[in-house]
Amino acid sequence: MSAQCCAGQLACCCGSAGCSLCCDCCPKIRQSRSTRFMYALYFILVVLLCCIMMSKTVANEMKEHIPFYEDICKGIKAGDTCEKLVGYSAVYRVCFGMACFFFIFCLLTLKINSSKGCRAHIHNGFWFFKLLLLGAMCSGAFFIPDQETFLNAWRYVGAVGGFIFIGIQLILLVEFAHKWNKNWTAGTATNKLWYAALALVTLIMYSIATGGLILMAVFYTQKDGCLENKILLGLNGGLCLLISVVAISPCVQNRQPHSGLLQSGLISCYVTYLTFSALSSKPVEVVLDEHGKNVTICVPEFGQDLYRDENLVTGLGTTLLFVCILYSCLTSTTRSSSDALQGRYAAPELEVARCCFCFGPDGEDTEEQQNVKEGPRVIYDEKRGTVYSYSYFHFVFFLASLYVMMTVTSWFNYESANIETFFSGSWSIFWVKMASCWMCVLLYLGTLVAPLCCPSRQFSV
Numbered sequence: 111m112s113a114q115c116c117a118g119q120l121a122c123c124c125g126s127a128g129c130s131l132c133c134d135c136c137p138k139i140r141q142s143r144s145t146r147f148m149y150a151l152y153f154i155l156v157v158l159l160c161c162i163m164m165s166k167t168v169a170n171e172m173k174e175h176i177p178f179y180e181d182i183c184k185g186i187k188a189g190d191t192c193e194k195l196v197g198y199s200a201v202y203r204v205c206f207g208m209a210c211f212f213f214i215f216c217l218l219t220l221k222i223n224s225s226k227g228c229r230a231h232i233h234n235g236f237w238f239f240k241l242l243l244l245g246a247m248c249s250g251a252f253f254i255p256d257q258e259t260f261l262n263a264w265r266y267v268g269a270v271g272g273f274i275f276i277g278i279q280l281i282l283l284v285e286f287a288h289k290w291n292k293n294w295t296a297g298t299a300t301n302k303l304w305y306a307a308l309a310l311v312t313l314i315m316y317s318i319a320t321g322g323l324i325l326m327a328v329f330y331t332q333k334d335g336c337l338e339n340k341i342l343l344g345l346n347g348g349l350c351l352l353i354s355v356v357a358i359s360p361c362v363q364n365r366q367p368h369s370g371l372l373q374s375g376l377i378s379c380y381v382t383y384l385t386f387s388a389l390s391s392k393p394v395e396v397v398l399d400e401h402g403k404n405v406t407i408c409v410p411e412f413g414q415d416l417y418r419d420e421n422l423v424t425g426l427g428t429t430l431l432f433v434c435i436l437y438s439c440l441t442s443t444t445r446s447s448s449d450a451l452q453g454r455y456a457a458p459e460l461e462v463a464r465c466c467f468c469f470g471p472d473g474e475d476t477e478e479q480q481n482v483k484e485g486p487r488v489i490y491d492e493k494r495g496t497v498y499s500y501s502y503f504h505f506v507f508f509l510a511s512l513y514v515m516m517t518v519t520s521w522f523n524y525e526s527a528n529i530e531t532f533f534s535g536s537w538s539i540f541w542v543k544m545a546s547c548w549m550c551v552l553l554y555l556g557t558l559v560a561p562l563c564c565p566s567r568q569f570s571v
Contacts, residue, residue, distance in 0.1 A: 140489045141225070142497045145234045150436055152244055153507060156208045157435075159248075160518050163200045166528050194252070198524040202261055205268070205515035207248030212508040219500035225492035233500050269521070271512030276542075278506065280550045283380060284557060287373035295368055308372055315375035322382040323347050329410040330389050336408040339389060342544065346385045349551045350378040356558050365561040377554045381547050388543035393535035435517075439510045 162168050169192075173179050183192040194200065219233050254260050297304035323343060330339045356362060357374040394406050520527035521538035 141234060142492055146498075146503065148237055149503075149507060150439070152211075152241065153208070153439070153510070154436065156204060156244070156248065156511075157514055157518075160201045160204055160514065163196050163204065164198070164518055164528055169196050198519040198527055199257070199261055200252075201515060201519055202264055202268070203251035203254070204248045205511050206254075206264055207251045208244065209271075209508050209511040209515075211244045211247050212504045212511060216501050216504035216508055219504060222500050223495055225490075225496055230496070230500070265524070268512045268515045271509050272516040272521075275506075275509035275513040276546050277549065278509070280546065280553050283550065284373075284377070284554050287376045287554070288368070288557065290376070291370055291372040292368050294372070295370075308370075312371045312375045315379050316371070319350060319375065319378035319382045322379075322386060323350075326382075326386060326389060330408055332407060335395075339408055342385065342389070346381055346547060349548070350374075350381055353377055353551060353554055353558075356555065361562060362558050366558065369558060373554070377550060380550060384543050384547035384550070388540050388547065391535060391539045391543060393537060393540075435510060435514065439506055 172192075176182070179192075183195075215233065218229055222230050222233070224230060225234065291308075294304050294308050298308075323346070327340075327343055330336065331343070354371060354374040357369050357371060362369050392408075395408050396406055517539075518527075520536045521542055523536050523538045527536075
């Protein structure tokens with residue numbers, strides 16, 4: 111059985127067709143999901159490589175344990191200690207190769223509506239050759255002439271792409287909030303228990319947001335000092351109150367009857383989370399106490415011992431961060447997300463209330479499921495057409511490549527960045543998170559106020 115499974119895995123390198131013929135020991139999987147999983151795997155591999163390149167610990171271990179390390183570095187013209195293969199400049203080059211890889215496939219898969227064409231087969235298969243192409247593009251970036259000009263220009267491209275990626279996630283969060291409220295509100299027409307569900311979830315979210323702001327006021331401020339933290343907490347708390355009042359104001363309710371506290375509660379929770387994340391990313395403030403000793407202020411005392419264990423913080427924090435990025439990429443590339451960004455929504459009368467409303471209704475794709483009970487291991491769920499936009503999928507991963515590049519190199523503090531001190535504090539990361547927080551509030555307010563400013567235009571949210 112193990113030899114048969116190995117043969118099936120080798121067949122999967124050339125496409126899902128070979129996998130379906132050989133890999134009987136593997137669980138059944140939809141073709142569309144297996145394709146996205148493989149691209150996500152390539153993305154993870156490059157991200158891990160970037161983390162290694164930004165690690166001083168790894169560089170020192172290689173220098174100590176690899177024989178003839180300096181001779182090897184000189185032989186491949188990477189500098190006396192392979193300095194060209196580590197640090198922010200190496201991450202810029204590798205991410206340039208990955209971004210180009212996804213951008214080329216974005217152009218290649220434009221306007222594909224059927225999985226039976228030549229371009230669709232390239233998208234869904236030939237994994238071994240695509241892995242070689244990705245490796246070649248990441249390696250080739252190290253041979254770009256005039257590296258100084260390239261790095262300076264690519265830094266600004268990365269910043270723009272990173273902010274666009276953040277913007278897409280915020281737009282989808284606002285869309286998710288409206289969709290949630292609309293779906294559960296549709297259920298109240300047939301079952302009044304949905305009112306109780308709406309009220310309970312709204313109460314929980316406002317409790318989390320309020321409790322989070324209060325706890326941050328306790329642990330991230332002090333009676334004397336921490337003025338900046340106090341201002342930011344007051345400002346973001348006031349923004350949460352503002353969007354809640356606007357959401358239930360009569361003028362907004364007249365134009366958008368589905369607007370309510372559920373959406374504003376979800377946005378308030380996210381604002382609270384971003385505020386906490388930003389305050390945790392601030393560089394620590396150190397002052398002298400009355401005994402002349404250095405004292406850290408404006409941070410929780412119980413967290414100072416944890417931050418001293420850099421390996422623990424870096425390992426857990428980096429893993430969590432990139433799991434979130436990968437999750438954002440995959441959830442942002444569904445057909446519903448693509449339609450939401452283009453302003454296409456289902457009619458309210460077609461909504462069927464469900465607890466797990468993010469997924470399709472029960473019974474969806476039953477025909478494919480019945481046909482493969484005794485059939486191949488790969489479920490061809492794109493016989494009638496593509497279930498997601500191939501081009502948009504690659505575009506999101508292109509932006510994610512830029513976002514990872516900027517995040518790993520601490521945005522604009524790139525020269526002193528390394529993965530061991532990634533979570534010790536950076537003003538660049540702090541202000542990026544605060545800007546994301548305010549951008550989220552503005553986007554949500556825009557969906558509430560836009561129908562009032564343009565009464566002749568029809569809005570679907």
